[in-house]
Amino acid sequence: MAKSLKTNVxxxxxxxxxxxxxxxxxLAIGIDIGGTGTKFGIVDRVGNVxxxxxxSTKKHAQIxxxxxxxxxxxxxxxxxxxxxxxVKGIGVGAPNGNYYTGTVEYAPNLPWRGIxxxxxxxxxxxxxPVVLTNDAxxxxxxxxxxxxxxxxxxxxMITLGTGVGSGIVANGKLIYGHDGFAGELGHTIVIPGGRxxxxxGKKGSxxxxxxxxxxxxxxxxxxxxxxxxxxxxxxxxDELDSKKVYExxxxxxxxxxxxxxxxxxILGISLANAVMFSSPEAxxxxxxxxxxxxxxxxxxxxxxxxxxxKVFQNKVKILVSHLxxxxxxxxxxxxxxWETH
Amino acid sequence: MAKSLKTNVxxxxxxxxxxxxxxxxxLAIGIDIGGTGTKFGIVDRVGNVxxxxxxSTKKHAQIxxxxxxxxxxxxxxxxxxxxxxxVKGIGVGAPNGNYYTGTVEYAPNLPWRGIxxxxxxxxxxxxxPVVLTNDAxxxxxxxxxxxxxxxxxxxxMITLGTGVGSGIVANGKLIYGHDGFAGELGHTIVIPGGRxxxxxGKKGSxxxxxxxxxxxxxxxxxxxxxxxxxxxxxxxxDELDSKKVYExxxxxxxxxxxxxxxxxxILGISLANAVMFSSPEAxxxxxxxxxxxxxxxxxxxxxxxxxxxKVFQNKVKILVSHLxxxxxxxxxxxxxxWETH
Numbered sequence: 162m163a164k165s166l167k168t169n170v171x172x173x174x175x176x177x178x179x180x181x182x183x184x185x186x187x188l189a190i191g192i193d194i195g196g197t198g199t200k201f202g203i204v205d206r207v208g209n210v211x212x213x214x215x216x217s218t219k220k221h222a223q224i225x226x227x228x229x230x231x232x233x234x235x236x237x238x239x240x241x242x243x244x245x246x247x248v249k250g251i252g253v254g255a256p257n258g259n260y261y262t263g264t265v266e267y268a269p270n271l272p273w274r275g276i277x278x279x280x281x282x283x284x285x286x287x288x289x290p291v292v293l294t295n296d297a298x299x300x301x302x303x304x305x306x307x308x309x310x311x312x313x314x315x316x317x318m319i320t321l322g323t324g325v326g327s328g329i330v331a332n333g334k335l336i337y338g339h340d341g342f343a344g345e346l347g348h349t350i351v352i353p354g355g356r357x358x359x360x361x362g363k364k365g366s367x368x369x370x371x372x373x374x375x376x377x378x379x380x381x382x383x384x385x386x387x388x389x390x391x392x393x394x395x396x397x398x399d400e401l402d403s404k405k406v407y408e409x410x411x412x413x414x415x416x417x418x419x420x421x422x423x424x425x426x427i428l429g430i431s432l433a434n435a436v437m438f439s440s441p442e443a444x445x446x447x448x449x450x451x452x453x454x455x456x457x458x459x460x461x462x463x464x465x466x467x468x469x470x471k472v473f474q475n476k477v478k479i480l481v482s483h484l485x486x487x488x489x490x491x492x493x494x495x496x497x498x499w500e501t502h
Numbered sequence: 503m504a505k506s507l508k509t510n511v512x513x514x515x516x517x518x519x520x521x522x523x524x525x526x527x528x529l530a531i532g533i534d535i536g537g538t539g540t541k542f543g544i545v546d547r548v549g550n551v552x553x554x555x556x557x558s559t560k561k562h563a564q565i566x567x568x569x570x571x572x573x574x575x576x577x578x579x580x581x582x583x584x585x586x587x588x589v590k591g592i593g594v595g596a597p598n599g600n601y602y603t604g605t606v607e608y609a610p611n612l613p614w615r616g617i618x619x620x621x622x623x624x625x626x627x628x629x630x631p632v633v634l635t636n637d638a639x640x641x642x643x644x645x646x647x648x649x650x651x652x653x654x655x656x657x658x659m660i661t662l663g664t665g666v667g668s669g670i671v672a673n674g675k676l677i678y679g680h681d682g683f684a685g686e687l688g689h690t691i692v693i694p695g696g697r698x699x700x701x702x703g704k705k706g707s708x709x710x711x712x713x714x715x716x717x718x719x720x721x722x723x724x725x726x727x728x729x730x731x732x733x734x735x736x737x738x739x740d741e742l743d744s745k746k747v748y749e750x751x752x753x754x755x756x757x758x759x760x761x762x763x764x765x766x767x768i769l770g771i772s773l774a775n776a777v778m779f780s781s782p783e784a785x786x787x788x789x790x791x792x793x794x795x796x797x798x799x800x801x802x803x804x805x806x807x808x809x810x811x812k813v814f815q816n817k818v819k820i821l822v823s824h825l826x827x828x829x830x831x832x833x834x835x836x837x838x839x840w841e842t843h
Contacts, residue, residue, distance in 0.1 A: 257813075266813070267813075313680075314680065315679050315680040315684075329779065329780070331672055331673075331675075331677045331679070331684070332672075332673065332675050332677065332678075334672075334673050336672045336673065336780050336781075337673075337781070338656050338672070338780055338781020338782060339654075339655070339656040339781055339782060339783035340781055340817065341781075342781050342813050342814065343656075343672070343779065343780050343781035344779070344780075344781075345778040345779075345781075345811065345813075345814075346778070346779060348778050348811045349774075349775040349778050349779065350771050350774065350775055350809050351694070352694060353692070353693060353771055361811045361812075363809060363811065430691050430694055433690075433691065434690040434691055434775070435779070437686040437687070437689050437690050438670065438684065438685070438686075438687060438690065438776070438779055438780075439670070439677050439679055439684050439685075439779075439780075440677075440678070440679020440680055440681055440682075440683050440684035440685075440686075441679060441680060442680035468691050468704060470686065470689045470702045470704065471702075472598075472607070472608075472683050472686075473683065473686075476681065
């Protein structure tokens with residue numbers, strides 16, 4: 162954390178000259194609230210993160226003290242950027258965030274219980290317009306405004322991290338659905354009666370397989386069910402995670418490679434179903450699992466194509482987000498701010 | 503067919519007085535092209551089918567002779583309705599119809615091969631604006647303009663007939679996707695590795711289970727795999743169809759009822775996945791399978807709710823279309839015409 166803050170400071174210095182040159186251009190604030198930490202930054206129209214910072218989420222048991230610290234820290238950045246006059250608005254990405262109501266509802270990974278009127282709290286404090294949505298939808302907005310989906314009217318963003326999130330864009334607009342909760346591709350059932358998801362109690366959802374947690378489960382199953390030799394057999398169960406599986410796979414471990422093949426096969430079925438639903442131009446993947454590159458992309462692509470009917474085959478691009486991982490959450494949230502009035 | 507034409511003539515006589523009264527109101531023409539027959543009609547803004555007729559599709563091996571007969575027959579109706587001056591446009595629903603290009607592409611059930619520029623052919627002949635889409639999307643437009651989805655911005659229409667079609671509306675607009683082919687829910691995979699779909703070569707798609715053909719297959723499987731007594735065991739295999747299964751089920755046949763339970767269970771998984779994707783206010787079902795009423799709706803609803811994560815539970819209405827089956831195809835197609843400029 163200290164290291165990344167230092168980098169931010171350097172960036173700040175480097176960019177300050179540019180800010181002076183372009184002082185009339187509008188800026189957006191992006192705030193990404195995660196279970197552990199919150200990141201925030203000030204972003205220009207083309208996606209340069211001019212100033213950024215971070216703080217702890219989880220040490221704030223009360224939402225009010227969270228808002229206080231957030232206001233203090235972000236205000237410092239606003240000052241550096243030339244004051245609130247240039248800031249068009251604030252975009253907030255948060256788990257279980259609802260675009261329509263501006264509330265965060267029963268987020269299991271955040272310290273605050275029940276329904277939190279987060280957009281209103283931020284708006285009242287900063288006296289700036291605020292748009293809020295969940296983190297995956299924010300990521301999709303980020304790709305559409307600054308990233309791989311620039312100019313696309315129909316695409317699907319999928320974040321493959323600890324969980325699986327998604328944001329679906331059709332006719333040039335995010336699909337929020339009637340209640341603001343659309344885009345939960347991670348919870349769709351891909352193997353009826355399959356692996357139990359301890360968080361939801363449902364069996365066979367995509368998230369049970371195509372997440373960091375899913376990769377760990379698949380590895381443990383394969384270690385248990387087969388005799389395939391693997392360097393992973395020496396790793397203590399508690400320490401086995403998707404990073405170790407990835408390292409084993411690139412070192413050539415057969416079992417680890419099979420884990421990725423299996424994961425890609427299941428992810429590919431879900432992608433095929435998503436394609437037949439909304440026929441996107443591209444599917445953009447983001448997050449930890451994509452680091453495995455072709456190890457995961459090849460089986461995913463093959464499985465997707467194999468499950469598509471002819472009219473959809475060889476048309477849909479599977480792209481990996483090219484936004485810098487350290488900036489992506491801030492960029493995604495800030496993209497929402499351009500919508501504010 | 504003769505009987506339904508007679509009914510149309512009676513309707514015509516009855517409605518002619520109304521037409522005189524409201525002669526300044528715009529009208530739309532709806533044309534629904536099916537593999538066997540084509541239906542057409544003239545519809546007012548609130549969904550009254552003022553005049554209608556039908557003709558054979560399959561006897562026209564050439565598209566030109568089809569267009570000739572269509573023009574002749576529809577022109578007679580236009581005359582009765584007071585001439586082309588009142589007609590805003592023509593909507594055409596056809597299998598494999600592409601909204602963007604106005605073409606019908608490789609439709610296996612139509613007599614014409616390859617890519618047919620149907621919208622252009624109709625437009626050139628009638629000298630009226632034409633919008634074309636596939637039959638399920640047209641049905642969704644019909645529900646949105648005249649039917650159960652009036653006023654809804656987010657809903658999914660599913661047609662359960664010989665096949666399974668769907669039209670998805672989000673943010674108040676049909677989702678056509680980047681290529682015009684979105685909404686193929688019937689081809690999404692619900693049971694990976696499951697029943698083979700002879701038409702697509704894919705395994706475990708929704709259409710293999712939740713269609714008239716799927717109900718027949720499930721029945722044959724259950725008759726073969728179990729000893730459950732059933733009146734259907736006496737039906738010659740060639741004559742066994744979903745209608746016979748329905749009749750047996752309402753007469754209390756245990757096996758026939760199990761067929762509907764199984765069908766509903768699978769349909770419910772797909773509906774849950776669709777809900778978690780686009781979070782619609784309602785799912786509107788239409789077509790032969792819905793005639794079974796609660797026999798199919800109850801297990802479908804239960805399975806959908808069981809597969810939804812909490813945030814979506816007990817929110818989404820499953821409705822059965824209340825458009826008259828004889829009018830629905832014409833209404834759906836005509837709904838497109840209101841979009842024309």
